Amino acid sequence: MRGYLLRRLLHGVFVVWGVVTAVFFLVRLTGDPASFLVDQTATQEDIAHARHLLGLDRPLRVQYVDFLLAAPRGDFGMSIREKRPAMPLVLEHFWPATVELALAAAVLATVLAVPLGVIAATRKDRTADHASRLASLFLQSMPSFWLGLLLILLFAVELHGLLPAYGTGTWRHLVLPAVTLAAAPLAQNARLIRAGMLEVLQQDYVRTARAKGVSEGLVLYRHALRNTAIPFITVSGLSLGFMLSGTIIVETVFSWPGLGRLIVQAVPGRDFPVIQAGVFVFALIFVVLNVLVDLLYAVVDPRVRLS
Amino acid sequence: MSHSAIRRQRWTSAPCLVIALGLLIGTARAADQSSVDGVAIDPDAELVVAIPDDTNNMDPRIGMGSIRSSYIRQVYESLVDVDPQGRALPGLALSWKPAGDLAWEFTLRRGVTFHNGEPFNADTVLFNLDRMFRKNLDRWGIKDVAAGTSFEKVYPMVARWEKTGDYTVRIHTSEPVPNLWDAIGREPLVPREYAIKNGVEAVNERPVGTGPWKMVAWKRADSMRFERNESYWGQPPLFKRLRFQIIPEAGARLAALRAGQVGLVDAVPPLDAGVLSHDPALKVVSGPQKQSCRIYLNARPKDKFDSGGKDGLFADQRVRLALNLAVNKEGIVQKIFHGYALANASPVSTVSYGYAAQEPYAYDVKRARALLAEAGWKDSGGDGVLRKDGETLTLQLLFPAKHYGQGFDEMTPAVAEMLKAVGVQVQIKPVDFGTLLQTVTKGTLPYNGGFSSCRTSNNLDADDFLRDWTAITLINWAPYPPELAELYRTTRRELDAPKRLKLLAELQHRVRDWAPVVAIYQEVRVYATSARVLRFTPLTELNMDFRGVALRK
Numbered sequence: 001m002r003g004y005l006l007r008r009l010l011h012g013v014f015v016v017w018g019v020v021t022a023v024f025f026l027v028r029l030t031g032d033p034a035s036f037l038v039d040q041t042a043t044q045e046d047i048a049h050a051r052h053l054l055g056l057d058r059p060l061r062v063q064y065v066d067f068l069l070a071a072p073r074g075d076f077g078m079s080i081r082e083k084r085p086a087m088p089l090v091l092e093h094f095w096p097a098t099v100e101l102a103l104a105a106a107v108l109a110t111v112l113a114v115p116l117g118v119i120a121a122t123r124k125d126r127t128a129d130h131a132s133r134l135a136s137l138f139l140q141s142m143p144s145f146w147l148g149l150l151l152i153l154l155f156a157v158e159l160h161g162l163l164p165a166y167g168t169g170t171w172r173h174l175v176l177p178a179v180t181l182a183a184a185p186l187a188q189n190a191r192l193i194r195a196g197m198l199e200v201l202q203q204d205y206v207r208t209a210r211a212k213g214v215s216e217g218l219v220l221y222r223h224a225l226r227n228t229a230i231p232f233i234t235v236s237g238l239s240l241g242f243m244l245s246g247t248i249i250v251e252t253v254f255s256w257p258g259l260g261r262l263i264v265q266a267v268p269g270r271d272f273p274v275i276q277a278g279v280f281v282f283a284l285i286f287v288v289l290n291v292l293v294d295l296l297y298a299v300v301d302p303r304v305r306l307s
Numbered sequence: 308m309s310h311s312a313i314r315r316q317r318w319t320s321a322p323c324l325v326i327a328l329g330l331l332i333g334t335a336r337a338a339d340q341s342s343v344d345g346v347a348i349d350p351d352a353e354l355v356v357a358i359p360d361d362t363n364n365m366d367p368r369i370g371m372g373s374i375r376s377s378y379i380r381q382v383y384e385s386l387v388d389v390d391p392q393g394r395a396l397p398g399l400a401l402s403w404k405p406a407g408d409l410a411w412e413f414t415l416r417r418g419v420t421f422h423n424g425e426p427f428n429a430d431t432v433l434f435n436l437d438r439m440f441r442k443n444l445d446r447w448g449i450k451d452v453a454a455g456t457s458f459e460k461v462y463p464m465v466a467r468w469e470k471t472g473d474y475t476v477r478i479h480t481s482e483p484v485p486n487l488w489d490a491i492g493r494e495p496l497v498p499r500e501y502a503i504k505n506g507v508e509a510v511n512e513r514p515v516g517t518g519p520w521k522m523v524a525w526k527r528a529d530s531m532r533f534e535r536n537e538s539y540w541g542q543p544p545l546f547k548r549l550r551f552q553i554i555p556e557a558g559a560r561l562a563a564l565r566a567g568q569v570g571l572v573d574a575v576p577p578l579d580a581g582v583l584s585h586d587p588a589l590k591v592v593s594g595p596q597k598q599s600c601r602i603y604l605n606a607r608p609k610d611k612f613d614s615g616g617k618d619g620l621f622a623d624q625r626v627r628l629a630l631n632l633a634v635n636k637e638g639i640v641q642k643i644f645h646g647y648a649l650a651n652a653s654p655v656s657t658v659s660y661g662y663a664a665q666e667p668y669a670y671d672v673k674r675a676r677a678l679l680a681e682a683g684w685k686d687s688g689g690d691g692v693l694r695k696d697g698e699t700l701t702l703q704l705l706f707p708a709k710h711y712g713q714g715f716d717e718m719t720p721a722v723a724e725m726l727k728a729v730g731v732q733v734q735i736k737p738v739d740f741g742t743l744l745q746t747v748t749k750g751t752l753p754y755n756g757g758f759s760s761c762r763t764s765n766n767l768d769a770d771d772f773l774r775d776w777t778a779i780t781l782i783n784w785a786p787y788p789p790e791l792a793e794l795y796r797t798t799r800r801e802l803d804a805p806k807r808l809k810l811l812a813e814l815q816h817r818v819r820d821w822a823p824v825v826a827i828y829q830e831v832r833v834y835a836t837s838a839r840v841l842r843f844t845p846l847t848e849l850n851m852d853f854r855g856v857a858l859r860k
Binding site: 030031032033034035036037038042043044045046047049081082083089092093145148149152153156157160161164165166167168252253254255257261262265268269270 | 357360363364369370457460508511526527528529530552553554555556558559562563565566567568710739740741742744745747748749778779780781
C-alpha cells in the first residue's frame, strides 16, 4: 500500500511538472503581456521597457530555469494584472470561494443522483423512470450560462428576491450557483446509477438475496448499489475535479469570485504568472483526486488490492 | 501672443468663483440636505452599482484606461475637473494659465486634505510630476511602477517644474504647449507623504485620495466599498455608502437591477436599453463617450513594419476614402446600436475640446467604386473582383471578438459585407485582443491587413486624438504625410486659443479627407438605474460621477 502510494505520488509529481512546463511554453506562444501594460499610443521603446520590467526580454531558457527553481517554493512571480504575488492570489480565489461552490455542487450531484438513479432503475419504463430520464436529458443538455440566467430570473426577479442574483456570503448566495453547477453532473450520475443498477439487478446474487427473503431496501442499497459504486466513484471524482476547475461559466454568471473567473481574466490579459499558478493548482487537484479515487476503490470493493 | 486670447481658452475666473461659492454653500448644506428636487432623500443609504469588471489597479500611474477610471476617480482627484458636457472645471487647481510662452502656472485649492489628513499643496503636485515624468524618484527613495503613459516621452518638451508658493506650481517647457493644462491637469494626484512613507504599493492597495469617496474595502473580483468623505472640499455625496459590485454578465447585471439588488447598472447593451426604458420602475440614461471605433488600414511605408518589401496596400488616400464611403454608418448606428452610437467623421470625439464637426462620409457606393477605379482598382475580369497590376484588392481584417461588446462584434462583419459590395475581398480573422496587440506591437500586420479597434482618451483636448498619426505607435498605421505632420506641429505651437481652435478645425478637416481610418461609430454609454436613484448623469469621460446623486427615501 505504502509503495503504491509512493509510486502514485511520484507519478503525480511528473504529471504536474509536465503540465506546468507545457503551460509555461504554450502561454508564451499566445502573445506578449507587455502590450497590455502600455496605452494605445505606446511606441516600440515603451513596449520594450515594459518587457524589460517583466523580465520577458531574457532568453526563454533562463526564464524557464528561474521558473522551475522558484515554483516549488510556491513563487510563481507577480501577477501582471494585479501586481501581487500570483500564488497567494490564486489560493485566495480557490479557497473558500471555488472549493465552497464545487463541494456544494458535488454533494448535490451525488446525494440527489443516488435516489433518482435507483428509483429510475427499480421503476424501469414507468412514469418515474421516464420523468427521471427526461429530467436528466434536460439538465445535461442545458448550457449552464442559460440555466443560471433562468434561475436568476425565476428566483431573484420573478419571486422578488427569494434568492440573491449574485455574490457570496450566506448559504442563500450558494443555492443558485451550486444548483447550476450541479445540474449536468447530477444528470450524468443519475443515468450512470440507473444503468449500473439495471445491470446489477439482473445478477444471480440479487435474485438469491431476494429468494432468501432479504428486504428490498437491503437488496437495493447494500447489495446492488454497492456494486454499481466503482464507475460512479470514478466519474464523481473526475466530476469534482472538473467542478473545481470548470466553474468558469457559473462563476461568471453569478459573479462568484472564484478561481475560474480569475483564470478567465488572466488568459486574455496574458497574465502568465496567474495562469501558471492556476494550472499548477488544478493539476495538483486532479492528481490528488485520482489517487483518492483509487484508494476508494479498495474500500468499496475488497477484491481490489492496491499493490 | 495675446494673453487675453489665451485666457479665453482656460476657464474664466468669474464662473469659477460662482462654482466655488456654490460648492462651499453645498458643503454647508450637504449634512442637512433632506430632499432633492422636492423628493425626500436618504442620506444614510447605500448605492450598489453593478459594474462589469474589477479594476486592475488604484494607482493612477499604472493606468487609467477602460473601467479603471471609474474606480480611481472616486478616490483620487486631478487638478482639472470635468462637467457632464466634458468641459473643464476647477478641481484641485482653482485656475491655470500660461506664464509666458514657455510655462504654465496652476493655482491650487487651499484647505484640501487627503483622507488620512495629509494636506494637499504644491509639494504634492511636485511629487506627482516627478512620478509622471520619472524624475527625481531617488530623492524620494521610491522604486516606481511601470507606467501606463510615459509622460516623459509624450511631452519631452516639459523641462522642469517648481513651486512658486505653497499653492502655486509652475511647469516650464522648452516650446509652447497649449494643451499642457489638460495633459497634466487630468492626471489624478496621490499623497506625497503617504506614498514616501508606505511605498507606492500602498497608493495602489490602500488608496488615500482627496476625492468624495474613501475606499474602505476592496474584495478583489467581487466588490469595492466606499464611504462618503465627510470632509470633502466640495459638496459631500448625498448618500453614505457606495459599492461597486462586479457582475460580468450583462444579463445578470440587469436581473440584479430588476430584483432590486443593485441600484445602477453600468454598460447596458443597446439591445436591452429599449426594453428597460418601458419599465416604469427603471430609468435608462445615456451619453456620448470618447470611445471611437474604427477600421485601421495598413498604409505604412514598407520600412515602418515587417513588410516583406511591400508598402501597405491602403497607402492611397482615394482607396481609404472609398472604403469610408462604402460603409453605411447610419445604418450601423440604427440597426446594430439602436441609436446608442454616433457617426462622427472627425478624428476627434464630439465631446473633446477643439472638436470641429466634419462633413459626414456619405454612404455612396457608386462614388466609392469610382474612387477605387480612379486609384487603378478595376474589375478587369468581370467577376466583381478589383485588380491592379495583377494584385487583388484584399483586406485581411483582424477582428478582436468578445472584447468591445456585442455591438462591436456585430459591426465588424457588417462592415466587411459592405466592403465586399464595392469589390474589396475581405477576409475576416477573429482573434483575441491579446493576439491583435501582439500583431500591431511587432508590426506584423500584413501589407494588405487591417483591424477593427476602438480608441478612447483620458484627456479633454483634441490633441490626444490628433496625435495618433504622428509617431509610429500601436495604432498608427497611416502616418501623417509631411504637410499634415507640419500642420499638427503648428497646432502644438499655437497658444492663442481662437487661432489654435481654427488650426485644430483645419487639421480635422484635412484628416477627414485624408481618411487614415474607416471611421465607424462613436460610443454612447448606456446606464440603467432604479427609480430610487436621482440625478445620475453620465459623463463624457470613462468614469461615473456620483457627486450630486441622491437616493430617494
